[in-house]
Amino acid sequence: MSASVQAQTRLGDALLEPPQTRSKNGTLETTLTAATGEVQLGSFSFPGRLYNGEYIPPVLRVRLGDVMKIRFNNHLPDEPSNLHFHGMSVSPRGHSDNVFIHVPPGGTFDYLVSIPAHDRQGPGMFWYHPHAHGVVTPQILGGMSGGLIVEGMEERFPILKGMPERLLLIKHVEHAGREVVSINGQINPVVSTRPGELQFWRIAHIGATLFMKFALEGLPFYVVATDGHVLSKPRRTTEFFMGPGQRYDIVFIGPPAGEYAMRTISFQNEAWLPPEPVQQIATVVSSGPAMPTSPIEDHVLNQKVRGPRWLEDVRSATIARRRTLDYSRTPDRSMFMIDGRTMDESRVDQTVRLGDTEEWTIVNTDEQYHSFHIHQTAFLVTEVNGVAQRRDSLHDTYSIPPATDLGSSSLKVVIPFTDPVIAGRFVYHCHAVDHEDRGMMGIVEVVGPSGVVTPDEPGMSGM
Numbered sequence: 001m002s003a004s005v006q007a008q009t010r011l012g013d014a015l016l017e018p019p020q021t022r023s024k025n026g027t028l029e030t031t032l033t034a035a036t037g038e039v040q041l042g043s044f045s046f047p048g049r050l051y052n053g054e055y056i057p058p059v060l061r062v063r064l065g066d067v068m069k070i071r072f073n074n075h076l077p078d079e080p081s082n083l084h085f086h087g088m089s090v091s092p093r094g095h096s097d098n099v100f101i102h103v104p105p106g107g108t109f110d111y112l113v114s115i116p117a118h119d120r121q122g123p124g125m126f127w128y129h130p131h132a133h134g135v136v137t138p139q140i141l142g143g144m145s146g147g148l149i150v151e152g153m154e155e156r157f158p159i160l161k162g163m164p165e166r167l168l169l170i171k172h173v174e175h176a177g178r179e180v181v182s183i184n185g186q187i188n189p190v191v192s193t194r195p196g197e198l199q200f201w202r203i204a205h206i207g208a209t210l211f212m213k214f215a216l217e218g219l220p221f222y223v224v225a226t227d228g229h230v231l232s233k234p235r236r237t238t239e240f241f242m243g244p245g246q247r248y249d250i251v252f253i254g255p256p257a258g259e260y261a262m263r264t265i266s267f268q269n270e271a272w273l274p275p276e277p278v279q280q281i282a283t284v285v286s287s288g289p290a291m292p293t294s295p296i297e298d299h300v301l302n303q304k305v306r307g308p309r310w311l312e313d314v315r316s317a318t319i320a321r322r323r324t325l326d327y328s329r330t331p332d333r334s335m336f337m338i339d340g341r342t343m344d345e346s347r348v349d350q351t352v353r354l355g356d357t358e359e360w361t362i363v364n365t366d367e368q369y370h371s372f373h374i375h376q377t378a379f380l381v382t383e384v385n386g387v388a389q390r391r392d393s394l395h396d397t398y399s400i401p402p403a404t405d406l407g408s409s410s411l412k413v414v415i416p417f418t419d420p421v422i423a424g425r426f427v428y429h430c431h432a433v434d435h436e437d438r439g440m441m442g443i444v445e446v447v448g449p450s451g452v453v454t455p456d457e458p459g460m461s462g463m
Contacts, residue, residue, distance in 0.1 A: 015168075030058070032073070034075060034139070036048065055171075057144075058146060059169075064150060072108065074104065076139075079135045103132075115150065124247075125202045145206040156307060157234075159303050163200040164200065166252075172209075183281060196253065198254075208244055208433050213264060216261070220237065221251075222301065225249035227394065227397060242399075243398075243432065260284040269369050321352075325339060327400070335438055369401065428441070
């Protein structure tokens with residue numbers, strides 16, 4: 001066993017708080033420079049692709065109604081790159097969240113992203129990463145991803161006000177023949193708490209390709225939001241399944257004094273490979289006098305969200321159209337396809353009328369996990385493998401189980417294309433980005449009710 005793998009069973013350093021950049025007077029203004037650099041992760045190192053020279057770049061913190069002004073410099077030697085603001089209900093055009101911009105090596109692009117003050121965009125945990133088709137995998141695996149927080153969750157759940165916040169940003173890299181998971185760029189960090197203490201944890205899988213399950217020795221978590229969308233009340237769970245891109249905002253109650261290991265749970269993903277072995281990814285250390293947790297748990301579970309939720313509009317909307325997407329691959333796994341086609345940036349695969357709500361069924365014919373992610377808008381999960389779901393929150397990324405000898409698997413979602421901000425072209429894809437890079441992505445275009453396409457904003461020559 002390598003030293004790096006052995007190190008995961010030892011008690012690590014205290015969990016570090018990632019660097020953070022906050023908006024001021026309604027504007028977040030910063031520069032992100034992509035370049036190569038060496039990454040030291042625990043006891044081993046590897047060549048990285050980094051923002052501002054950091055494996056964990058700044059967490060961007062904004063408020064509803066803010067504007068992000070981000071100068072992006074591509075100093076990578078031989079790859080195009082760009083920025084995508086994952087989960088944000090912002091414009092996909094012009095200098096905003098436009099993934100069709102490819103900044104060449106040596107190029108610069110000025111992003112100008114207006115965050116809506118209300119309506120579809122709410123507070124929550126989001127993230128940013130590159131989205132230049134064909135080279136996303138090595139860039140995210142190398143370290144090019146960071147957190148993005150829209151402030152204001154304590155206004156939806158006042159219990160969160162004053163709670164210590166813990167960011168847990170999950171990344172992974174292959175080393176010594178296995179996937180090594182890190183949190184905030186650390187191997188098995190220590191999260192400190194006191195018995196009965198309430199903490200606000202923001203867990204984001206900002207890695208590239210790894211589907212994972214994990215638990216904390218059966219201790220409960222209380223989910224208040226998924227992918228930046230609030231539940232009506234906290235939901236108790238004892239384990240998580242997370243694919244790349246998925247996020248959970250949770251309340252955590254400090255357990256009785258002791259050490260508790262957060263470990264992955266081994267499961268079958270790709271039918272032709274053995275499951276990833278269990279690894280310890282964090283340790284919770286609780287210290288202090290004992291405190292009964294049952295009254296605290298009751299208090300947390302009795303909380304109710306404040307304010308309206310977009311979910312209710314989505315659930316009650318009339319379905320304007322139903323579509324089915326088929327996920328497949330070539331036998332040698334060199335190409336991954338949607339409806340038998342690989343990604344083509346010059347082709348529109350789905351045309352949707354602004355104002356419509358649609359039902360999409362994604363059929364997975366492959367014997368491994370895939371996921372469904374769509375830009376600019378969230379969706380409501382209504383069925384998994386034909387079993388009806390009554391979900392209490394929206395998602396922007398959701399994992400689809402593998403096909404089996406009994407047949408394909410499926411995911412059914414309801415997608416609102418009702419926000420005028422999102423008119424234009426954007427993409428949907430599997431968020432295991434090695435599948436996306438090899439073709440499993442399509443383009444949707446949201447047009448006006450009369451079929452008129454809104455042109456891109458001027459000023460696209462800023463590269």
